Amino acid sequence: MKIRSDIIRMYRDIHSWVGIVCGLALFIAFYAGAITMFETPLQRWASPPVQFDRPTPLEKTPELVERVLAEYPEAAGRYEIVLQTSPERPARMSWSTGPRGGGTTYFANLGEDGTLQVNSEGPSAVGQLVDDLHRQVGLPFDHEISESIMGTVSLLYFIALVSGVIVLLPTLVKDLFILRIGKNLKRLWLDFHNALGLFSLPFHIIMALTAVVFAFHHQFYDAQRATLGGGGRPPAEAHAEVPDGAEALSPLAIIARLEEQAPAFRPATLQYHFEEEHGLELRVGGVNPRYGMRGSTMGFAGVDPYSGALTMTGYMPGEQDGWFATVTSFFALHFGNFGGNPVRWGYFILGLAGAVLFYTGNLLWIETHRKKRRKGYEDREVRQTRAAKVLGALTVGISLGCVAGISLTIAAAKLLPQWVDNVAGWHFGLYYAVFLSAIAWAFVRGAARGSVELLYASAAATLAIPFTSLVSAVVPGLGWNHGGSTYLIDLVAVAGVFALVALARKTAQRIRSAPEESIWFAGRTVRGAAKDTGPVGVSSTA
Amino acid sequence: MSTQKLTSRNWFGKASAGAIPGFALSLALCGLFARFGPGEVGFFSAQAQVTMWLMSPLWACILSFCFLFQSGARAWLWLGGANVVLWGLLYGSALPVG
Numbered sequence: 001m002k003i004r005s006d007i008i009r010m011y012r013d014i015h016s017w018v019g020i021v022c023g024l025a026l027f028i029a030f031y032a033g034a035i036t037m038f039e040t041p042l043q044r045w046a047s048p049p050v051q052f053d054r055p056t057p058l059e060k061t062p063e064l065v066e067r068v069l070a071e072y073p074e075a076a077g078r079y080e081i082v083l084q085t086s087p088e089r090p091a092r093m094s095w096s097t098g099p100r101g102g103g104t105t106y107f108a109n110l111g112e113d114g115t116l117q118v119n120s121e122g123p124s125a126v127g128q129l130v131d132d133l134h135r136q137v138g139l140p141f142d143h144e145i146s147e148s149i150m151g152t153v154s155l156l157y158f159i160a161l162v163s164g165v166i167v168l169l170p171t172l173v174k175d176l177f178i179l180r181i182g183k184n185l186k187r188l189w190l191d192f193h194n195a196l197g198l199f200s201l202p203f204h205i206i207m208a209l210t211a212v213v214f215a216f217h218h219q220f221y222d223a224q225r226a227t228l229g230g231g232g233r234p235p236a237e238a239h240a241e242v243p244d245g246a247e248a249l250s251p252l253a254i255i256a257r258l259e260e261q262a263p264a265f266r267p268a269t270l271q272y273h274f275e276e277e278h279g280l281e282l283r284v285g286g287v288n289p290r291y292g293m294r295g296s297t298m299g300f301a302g303v304d305p306y307s308g309a310l311t312m313t314g315y316m317p318g319e320q321d322g323w324f325a326t327v328t329s330f331f332a333l334h335f336g337n338f339g340g341n342p343v344r345w346g347y348f349i350l351g352l353a354g355a356v357l358f359y360t361g362n363l364l365w366i367e368t369h370r371k372k373r374r375k376g377y378e379d380r381e382v383r384q385t386r387a388a389k390v391l392g393a394l395t396v397g398i399s400l401g402c403v404a405g406i407s408l409t410i411a412a413a414k415l416l417p418q419w420v421d422n423v424a425g426w427h428f429g430l431y432y433a434v435f436l437s438a439i440a441w442a443f444v445r446g447a448a449r450g451s452v453e454l455l456y457a458s459a460a461a462t463l464a465i466p467f468t469s470l471v472s473a474v475v476p477g478l479g480w481n482h483g484g485s486t487y488l489i490d491l492v493a494v495a496g497v498f499a500l501v502a503l504a505r506k507t508a509q510r511i512r513s514a515p516e517e518s519i520w521f522a523g524r525t526v527r528g529a530a531k532d533t534g535p536v537g538v539s540s541t542a
Numbered sequence: 543m544s545t546q547k548l549t550s551r552n553w554f555g556k557a558s559a560g561a562i563p564g565f566a567l568s569l570a571l572c573g574l575f576a577r578f579g580p581g582e583v584g585f586f587s588a589q590a591q592v593t594m595w596l597m598s599p600l601w602a603c604i605l606s607f608c609f610l611f612q613s614g615a616r617a618w619l620w621l622g623g624a625n626v627v628l629w630g631l632l633y634g635s636a637l638p639v640g
Contacts, residue, residue: 006547010609013550155602162606212598220597223565228573228583228632314588323588330595 003170015163016365018156020391023358024398025137025153029211030358031402032134034351037336037344038488039127040297043088045469045486046124046413052109052117055085056092060110061251064093067116068108075106081251081270087482088123089269125424126413129431130406135214138435151215158208161201168194185510186367193360196353203350210334248280248305257308258301264288264318268298272305280305289340291317292332299328355399362395366447366519392447392519394439400454401438403500404461405431407493411464414472414479434461448511448520455504462500465493546612555614557605563621564604570628572596577632 035042056064061081069076072095079095091107098104108118132138136146168175175194180187197204213220249257251270258267267286274280282305285298293299294315301319302312313319320328332338336347366388409431416423438457442450469490472479507520514520572593575581581596582589604621611617 004548006549007610010548010550014553014609017550155605158602159606162603209598209602212602213595216597217594220594223569224572224583224594224597227569228576321588323592327588327591327595 003166008167008170011163011166015160015167016368018160018163019358019361020365022153022156022160023362024394025150026157027355027358027399028137028402029134029150029153030351030354031399032130032137032406034348034355035130035406036127036134036296037348037351038492039131040088041485041488042130042410043123043127044086044482044484045489046126046410047087047090048121048124048417049087049480049482050085050090051107051119051121052091053111056110058083058092058252059250061092064108064110064116067110068093068095068118071116072106072108072118076274078271078273080272083251083255083268083270088127090121090123094122121417124413125427126410128424129409129427133402133406133431138432147215151212154208154211154215158205158212161197161204161208164194164197165201168198172198186364189360189364189367193357193364196357196360200350200353200357203347204354206333207354210330213330214334246306248282249308254282254284254303254305254308258284258303258310261310262288262301262313262316262319264290265301265316267301286317288317292328292338293317293335294328294331296335296337359395359399362391363519366392366395388519389447390443393442393450396447396451396454397439397442398435400442400451400458401435404438404454404458405434407458407461407465407496408434410489411461411468414468418478448507448514452504452508452511455500455507459497459500459504462493462496466490548610548612550609552614553609556608556611556617559611559614559617559621560605560608563618563625564608565601566625567604567621567628568597568600570625570632571600573632574628577635 065079065081068079074097075095079093081093082089082091085092091109093108094105096103096105104120105122106118106120107122108116111117136143136150139146139149141149175191176198179191179195182188254270255267258265265286265288267284269285271283271285272280273283282303284301284303285295286301287293287298291299294317299315299317301310301316303309304311310316310319314321314324315328317328336343369385369388409427412427412430416426420426438454441454444450445453468479469481472481511520572581573583575596576583576589576593580589581593583593584590608617608621611620
């Protein structure tokens, strides 16, 4: 395809600059996002065993609710019943204090002797931390400011996608199926970056456009209402008159009624919400394996708590009209919650590939920037510019700091509850301690040496994940293992260790043979050794 | 049209045009979708949600392609002009959409 060369050049500049501005934030968002694909097994892996002797039988739930509401009247506004308890959903009933559940979450169960057991030791906080990193890359600002920043990053990310494709178009047919493995390592990286970007383009377009909405939907709604009309409060939902003395149905009865009305829907949670003005409301969370879902792991159905009749099916997988199904598809495409495990793995790999895309993009920028500056000044001493050095260190420090930090804070999940009180705070602190030290380390040691050392550090931190599982298995009273799908976490971590060690070794080879002006140059020139440095023939044209 | 070569040097004028009149233009296009198409503007009906979602691809595309204007001034002029036409159409046809 022919495109005017000035357009190509302009978009190449734009691609470099928006890439540089948002690449590192996107690395964190994608790496953490890939991990959230296995949120449920990770949460189970990281959460302590259920504290209660055994879950309250479902048929006794009304008694449990009654007892809790008598002793903890503040729970009446909003509480949740879990139909299948597990380490990450430890109790039959739970509720949160504070506005919109922002405070402490309490869990309640009935003991076998009928005593009410309540505690606030919930599932691990590590899942929430990874999710926060995914959504706000750990920006230390107010939620709204972080969201606007991430929305802007997402817009820039879309511009980077468009400009990258435009730049690639003229040579697309020639370049697409080529990986030039040879003398020119930068060419190899560029081919790799292009192939990765182009083959995962639909995924990236989806992520960019949905993330813009996730960040800016308030602003979009407000702007549309202000300029296009249609404002005002929504019409009050029609609530059927509740006859005096009517009793809410028991959870078992609700399940039975749902089974009649939507047999393919598998309910998982019953969320009750009570306000004076509209009485008791019930939202049932659940899945239908044949459909994508509005929430990351669940869809929702509005149910009349007194009759069990479906009142709102807009977000209920399998029961939606075309418009709601369309809206849901945007969410499902972002969350990858359709198609079961194959799609989850696909999203996991695409997410990691996205992180690699941004990492390679940054390194390409640095090398190109250096070459450009050199053009016409070949006689002068070739040195890295300060900008390239800083960006090199930032790229290595932030990316690997994020990898190592997430690994270490996950590994700590099985040990922290035994040693400290503020588990969530410790998870947060551990992540940031590793993350910030890695950045500092990359600056002190330089991008080249720093990257090898930080890759080994990341491998060690990741190895700590299966190691804590192993220690939990052999040392009595320390940690736990829940078996089942949680072994997946340990296995993926082991695979990650191998990948990180391989990368570390490869990078070490590279810096031994890098030319002086490359960011991979580590201070010693051993060009004679370049010949036997491995299969790709790493040589002096970095 | 002059045949002046495009460059990334005057990016700020073009990008700001993509951001500001570009945003207003996306709004107007959503308005057309609601006014003359099946969309809605309002609270949480699915149609209103789709209308809101449209903002994202529209604005992102305008932001991506606004660099094809010769200069920042032209970008502001064209995008601003398109706004005048579309908003005129919207407010002229019926007030307000809903």
